[in-house]
Amino acid sequence: MARPRTFDEKAVLDAAVDRFWTQGYEATSTRELAQSMHMTLASMHNAFGDKRTLFRRALDHYLDGSLRRRIARHEAAPSAGVAIAGFLRESVERSLGDGRQRGCLLVNSALEVTPADPDMQAFLDAELMTIESFFRRCIARGRQSGEIPDGPAPEDAARLLFASLLGIRVLARVRPDRDLLEGAARAALACLGLPALPAPHSPDAAASTGSAANGNTAS
Amino acid sequence: MARPRTFDEKAVLDAAVDRFWTQGYEATSTRELAQSMHMTLASMHNAFGDKRTLFRRALDHYLDGSLRRRIARHEAAPSAGVAIAGFLRESVERSLGDGRQRGCLLVNSALEVTPADPDMQAFLDAELMTIESFFRRCIARGRQSGEIPDGPAPEDAARLLFASLLGIRVLARVRPDRDLLEGAARAALACLGLPALPAPHSPDAAASTGSAANGNTAS
DNA sequence: GGTGTTTTAGATCAGATGATCAAAAACTGA
């Protein structure tokens, strides 16, 4: 009983995510957003509210398509160590394969949002906490089954993995160097007695062309 | 042979640092900068050039007053393990003691600056690399003297410490929680066979008043 | 005291920014 939308919500949110991801919240103007979303400024505001609200929607869309899905997928791994190592491997590979050094939108945003916006901070922190919890669950599981040897308290081991992952995501933006990112992940796994990083998904043929600048494929 | 300046360069740069540190580069307007520096917009531009140039000066001023000095101080420690543990302790303590959750200006900036500004990125990366090098030198020294037991390759151990530190600085901005930050640092030191975190500098009396919001004392 | 040089001060510029408005367009159910 009303005029139907002419845009695909997921598609336009993808576009918004890409702008925020590449440039950050402040550096992205509403006009630029509207243009990349292929809609009018007024249409965008009508559909998503103001810039801040749109940002939150975009962030949520991003998280649904990457982080949350990713945690669930790896947590289903047969062993706790494989879950952790697989998750780290994928994080490193995403960081290196981006070609645009975007890093992680969640981490980027966590640093850009100021304490003057406590709502947004709480939202970001809650999302970060799901990563920490994932590591904690894995460590607990592995210690209980005897798969993971003793070491630092499980909470601390999880905190170390968590902090290391955040660091890797920071470096993904300034220096996406394989030796650096893999080295950090490798050392974290090794010194906690976890399995080594699995091989990158498939560095085989067909990649001889520099593949390079991908969009933002989820998975 | 000309009219002398009425402002103290260090003082006004301190003010600029504080704005960029708290709000980030994009979210800080030139007018706001000028006001907090107690100078006119025109005077500011005359003395420091455009916003980007001023930012770089401010960043350099910040680094001189904190990171660089800090690395030199800890590197003079009697043992490599103490140097690393002391540096981490100070990073954690700064993160927790800020009261304004500013984190680290260098890390904040590393995420805000886009790959579209390669000069700035190179500058930031070079500065980050001094941290990595510090860790690497310490690890090498400690391994050679036998103080630090075998473990991951020295480069990888340094990379892990480096990434963990960056992660801790990210968390300093969103969740400056002692258990979290200390836990990550503790686990990193423990699992690399390094000495434990030293006690916080002095949690003694006189701190019963919430001390709280400090400015930006260097040291 | 005059000259040269730099800093300061206030006004101002051109353009960008986030957001809204009124009106036309497109659909659904009665």
Next chain:
DNA sequence: TCAGTTTTTGATCATCTGATCTAAAACACC
């Protein structure tokens, strides 16, 4: 067909943005 609802559109608003201009002020040197 028409009433009701929502989307779309282009124009527009008030404000902010980074930066510059002109002219007065403050010193050092001669």
